Amino acid sequence: MSSEQEHLKETNTEARFEFKKEEKSAFKADKGLNEETIRVISEDKDEPEWMLQRRLRALKQFQEMPMPTDWPGQPDISEVDVDEIVPYIRPDVDVRAGVDDWTELPEEIKDTFDKLGIPEAEKNALSGVGAQYESEVVYQNMQERWEEKGVIFCNMDEAVQEHEELVREYFMTKCVPPSDNKFAALHGAIWSGGSFVYVPEDTTVDMPVQAYFRMNSEGMGQFEHTLIIAEKGSEVHYIEGCSAPKYSAFNLHAGGVEVFVGEDAHVQYSTVQNWSKNTYNLNTKRAIAEKNGRMEWISGSMGSKATMLYPSTILKGRGASDNHITIAFAGEGQDIDTGAKVYHNAPNTKSTIESKSIAKDGGRTNYRGLVHIADGAENSSTAVECDALMFDNDSTSDTMPYMEINESKVDVAHEATVGKIGDEDIFYLQSRGLDDDDAKQMIVSGFIEPITEELPIEYAVELNRLVELEMEGSLG
Amino acid sequence: MSTKAIESLSEDTVRRIAEERDEPDWLVETRLDALEALATAELPDVIRTPGRKWTDLEALDFETLVDPLNQADTTERDADGDVVVCSFVEAFEEYGDVLEESFGSVIDPTENYLTALSVALFTTGTFVYVPEGVAVEDVTVRAEMNSRSLFSQTLVVAEESASVTILESIASGADVADDRYFSNLVEIVAGENANVQFGSLQNLSPDTYTYSLKRGDAGTYASINWIESNFGSRLTRSDVETELNGDGSESQIVGTFFGHDDQHFDINARVWHQAEHTTADLVTRGVLDEEARSVYEGVQDVGIDAWNTSSYQRENTLMLSDEAEADASPKLIIHNHDTEASHSATVGQVDAEDLFYLESRSIDSQVARNMLVEGFFVPVLEEIAVDEFREDVEALVAERLR
Numbered sequence: 001m002s003s004e005q006e007h008l009k010e011t012n013t014e015a016r017f018e019f020k021k022e023e024k025s026a027f028k029a030d031k032g033l034n035e036e037t038i039r040v041i042s043e044d045k046d047e048p049e050w051m052l053q054r055r056l057r058a059l060k061q062f063q064e065m066p067m068p069t070d071w072p073g074q075p076d077i078s079e080v081d082v083d084e085i086v087p088y089i090r091p092d093v094d095v096r097a098g099v100d101d102w103t104e105l106p107e108e109i110k111d112t113f114d115k116l117g118i119p120e121a122e123k124n125a126l127s128g129v130g131a132q133y134e135s136e137v138v139y140q141n142m143q144e145r146w147e148e149k150g151v152i153f154c155n156m157d158e159a160v161q162e163h164e165e166l167v168r169e170y171f172m173t174k175c176v177p178p179s180d181n182k183f184a185a186l187h188g189a190i191w192s193g194g195s196f197v198y199v200p201e202d203t204t205v206d207m208p209v210q211a212y213f214r215m216n217s218e219g220m221g222q223f224e225h226t227l228i229i230a231e232k233g234s235e236v237h238y239i240e241g242c243s244a245p246k247y248s249a250f251n252l253h254a255g256g257v258e259v260f261v262g263e264d265a266h267v268q269y270s271t272v273q274n275w276s277k278n279t280y281n282l283n284t285k286r287a288i289a290e291k292n293g294r295m296e297w298i299s300g301s302m303g304s305k306a307t308m309l310y311p312s313t314i315l316k317g318r319g320a321s322d323n324h325i326t327i328a329f330a331g332e333g334q335d336i337d338t339g340a341k342v343y344h345n346a347p348n349t350k351s352t353i354e355s356k357s358i359a360k361d362g363g364r365t366n367y368r369g370l371v372h373i374a375d376g377a378e379n380s381s382t383a384v385e386c387d388a389l390m391f392d393n394d395s396t397s398d399t400m401p402y403m404e405i406n407e408s409k410v411d412v413a414h415e416a417t418v419g420k421i422g423d424e425d426i427f428y429l430q431s432r433g434l435d436d437d438d439a440k441q442m443i444v445s446g447f448i449e450p451i452t453e454e455l456p457i458e459y460a461v462e463l464n465r466l467v468e469l470e471m472e473g474s475l476g
Numbered sequence: 477m478s479t480k481a482i483e484s485l486s487e488d489t490v491r492r493i494a495e496e497r498d499e500p501d502w503l504v505e506t507r508l509d510a511l512e513a514l515a516t517a518e519l520p521d522v523i524r525t526p527g528r529k530w531t532d533l534e535a536l537d538f539e540t541l542v543d544p545l546n547q548a549d550t551t552e553r554d555a556d557g558d559v560v561v562c563s564f565v566e567a568f569e570e571y572g573d574v575l576e577e578s579f580g581s582v583i584d585p586t587e588n589y590l591t592a593l594s595v596a597l598f599t600t601g602t603f604v605y606v607p608e609g610v611a612v613e614d615v616t617v618r619a620e621m622n623s624r625s626l627f628s629q630t631l632v633v634a635e636e637s638a639s640v641t642i643l644e645s646i647a648s649g650a651d652v653a654d655d656r657y658f659s660n661l662v663e664i665v666a667g668e669n670a671n672v673q674f675g676s677l678q679n680l681s682p683d684t685y686t687y688s689l690k691r692g693d694a695g696t697y698a699s700i701n702w703i704e705s706n707f708g709s710r711l712t713r714s715d716v717e718t719e720l721n722g723d724g725s726e727s728q729i730v731g732t733f734f735g736h737d738d739q740h741f742d743i744n745a746r747v748w749h750q751a752e753h754t755t756a757d758l759v760t761r762g763v764l765d766e767e768a769r770s771v772y773e774g775v776q777d778v779g780i781d782a783w784n785t786s787s788y789q790r791e792n793t794l795m796l797s798d799e800a801e802a803d804a805s806p807k808l809i810i811h812n813h814d815t816e817a818s819h820s821a822t823v824g825q826v827d828a829e830d831l832f833y834l835e836s837r838s839i840d841s842q843v844a845r846n847m848l849v850e851g852f853f854v855p856v857l858e859e860i861a862v863d864e865f866r867e868d869v870e871a872l873v874a875e876r877l878r
Binding site for chain 1: 523525526528780793795796797798800801802803804805806807808809810811812813814815816817818819820821822823824825
């Protein structure tokens with residue numbers, strides 16, 4: 001414990017908002033998107049022909065699909081002009097597929113991640129770690145004892161080469177097809193980096209696996225792809241963190257996450273997202289759970305200018321279950337539109353969604369969620385609970401759940417509340433000698449506690465720290 | 477929706493309807509504006525999610541459903557006391573000013589395709605005028621629809637400190653071989669400290685398509701309470717809405733529905749909090765049997781100036797059949813933080829333990845199920861203050877459960 005806390009002290013969370021490195025890249029794709037760009041990316045990565053073909057097909061779908069603009073109350077994403085985005089930057093690292101020794105990394109990249117506390121975290125609490133700088137994974141390591149058991153944790157580009165059969169079978173074929181939405185199609189065309197995790201049958205990886213994504217260049221897009229395959233009876237916890245420095249031009253993050261939860265397997269996917277406040281976070285995350293499989297999504301959405309992200313789970317096998325826990329925090333100028341999607345496609349499936357949101361200084365949060373229970377999914381149950389906290393009158397808090405129930409033998413419940421911070425609670429804390437800011441911070445910490453307690457300690461601390469940063473000095 | 481243009485409809489049709497009723501110019505103009513709006517107006521919004529449109533209004537074939545010049549109905553209006561309850565035609569002479577001032581002030585006739593169609597073609601409906609300080613308990617309007625299509629327009633004006641309870645029921649009269657279309661617009665203007673309770677019971681024949689939009693404008697300290705009961709028709713699109721425009725105003729929207737066969741109910745309850753210290757309570761309960769389907773949307777919209785708002789919403793659906801489907805979307809849109817708001821929605825079936833308990837007391841399983849369904853409606857029935865209306869709803873529930 002003590003060593004963990006030691007490194008947490010060194011992890012300067014505050015600094016990640018501001019510090020940015022002069023970009024120094026070996027290869028930078030031209031702005032904009034055309035077939036030529038895609039061919040160049042694919043060639044630079046030395047990809048097999050089938051992957052190039054998939055990229056080109058996705059590009060075509062992207063070009064044909066309209067921008068999503070007709071959702072009720074959706075964030076304004078009109079500023080997102082894909083032609084202005086630099087889709088691909090390879091940092092100047094010699095080893096193409098990343099390095100597996102921290103000391104081999106170029107100084108400025110190492111420095112960036114040191115500030116974020118990546119290597120220390122690995123030493124202390126993680127079984128594997130990957131770090132992505134711009135479009136490429138620059139560092140990847142997995143503790144030996146897991147490697148011996150056949151666990152694979154590598155960057156996605158490497159997986160295309162080394163584990164071609166698995167990738168070919170699972171990559172954007174069964175879970176998130178490029179045709180799913182416009183940004184999934186974009187992602188399918190220009191994805192780069194990300195993680196590949198494979199856990200063999202009956203293997204339990206009892207320490208979390210972590211990836212960290214960072215955009216350092218102005219006006220770039222990040223399109224990392226994460227593919228997790230958890231075989232029958234296995235168990236794994238994957239954590240990702242995201243950040244980017246502030247620039248005047250906007251950044252676009254359109255990642256893709258596909259999770260395959262095998263029979264009796266258990267996957268937990270935790271995200272603490274702290275993109276800078278000029279980032280459009282339009283991510284697609286989806287899991288498919290087989291018989292008695294269990295999927296857990298834990299998300300903290302703190303950063304970004306606009307987020308449209310709805311992690312979804314398809315409960316495909318009998319007895320599969322899903323658990324969503326999300327926190328959204330929208331400050332000035334932020335529009336965090338997030339939620340969950342669950343499809344109950346088999347009998348005896350179960351889902352719970354717990355959402356907490358906080359809106360202040362003119363920010364907007366929206367819980368947008370869909371629960372679909374298919375005909376024949378007998379004895380399924382779902383419970384959705386949304387709580388929102390509002391700080392001031394410039395902010396907006398919306399709740400838009402959708403429930404589609406095609407089966408009668410079900411138990412469906414949805415509940416939501418919206419309120420302000422209780423004056424009495426604040427008064428009580430003040431009467432105990434806390435000042436107004438501390439009292440409010442404490443109430444917010446208590447409000448999100450059900451979520452932070454699900455996270456490993458260092459992420460919980462980080463999330464709390466981020467909330468504190470958001471709260472500081474801005475209250476009157 | 478220009479594709480929905482109805483060929484048989486022309487300015488001449490509208491003028492003929494108006495002339496027959498000897499209508500004042502302003503109303504003829506309003507009708508003609510509505511007719512013109514049909515060219516560009518859209519159908520009311522329906523919820524769409526990936527791969528699913530909750531209600532398909534575009535499938536309605538207005539060309540065959542709408543028969544504007546042959547509308548027929550029998551409407552009985554009863555009222556005691558110092559209140560005006562009559563048809564528009566009877567009101568033009570004496571209350572023309574009140575009508576002109578308030579007509580279309582709550583529902584813009586050109587708001588959507590169906591409102592425009594309704595305003596352009598209505599031939600029946602009721603005008604209720606409650607002068608300042610007058611309190612009336614029993615206003616009843618019983619209507620029978622006797623034609624292929626019928627368009628009804630109701631306006632309720634309650635002046636300062638007036639109080640009125642209105643019960644409206646609509647059923648099918650003479651048999652018509654074809655599919656039918658019923659359209660019902662209700663506007664309520666509740667002045668300062670006025671209190672309006674409006675109950676509506678729809679039990680139309682199973683070949684009828686129904687569009688109903690009821691909206692109230694609540695002034696300072698006013699309260700508007702709705703009871704919306706839907707039992708009949710094949711497809712029902714029902715919107716019940718209150719704008720809380722005055723400080724301290726209140727609204728309650730109570731809804732019940734019971735679907736069987738292949739009935740489709742699209743039930744919507746919406747409230748806009750626009751002023752300080754306003755309160756809203758939305759309660760809906762529905763039962764679905766056989767292949768019936770329900771769609772529910774509830775919206776609690778709290779505006780930026782709505783300080784000290786309280787807003788609650790509950791919706792419960794009980795499924796009696798495996799073929800039934802229920803979609804629900806309770807929404808909160810909150811722009812003012814000085815708000816206490818909550819909503820909840822559930823979908824479930826008859827509780828097996830409850831059923832077992834009753835059976836263990838030697839109650840036949842069918843009877844036990846019926847008792848539990850009747851019990852399911854009790855929490856909403858209790859919200860209905862009018863005995864007569866509650867009894868009507870209970871009777872219809874019992875009839876469905878036979």
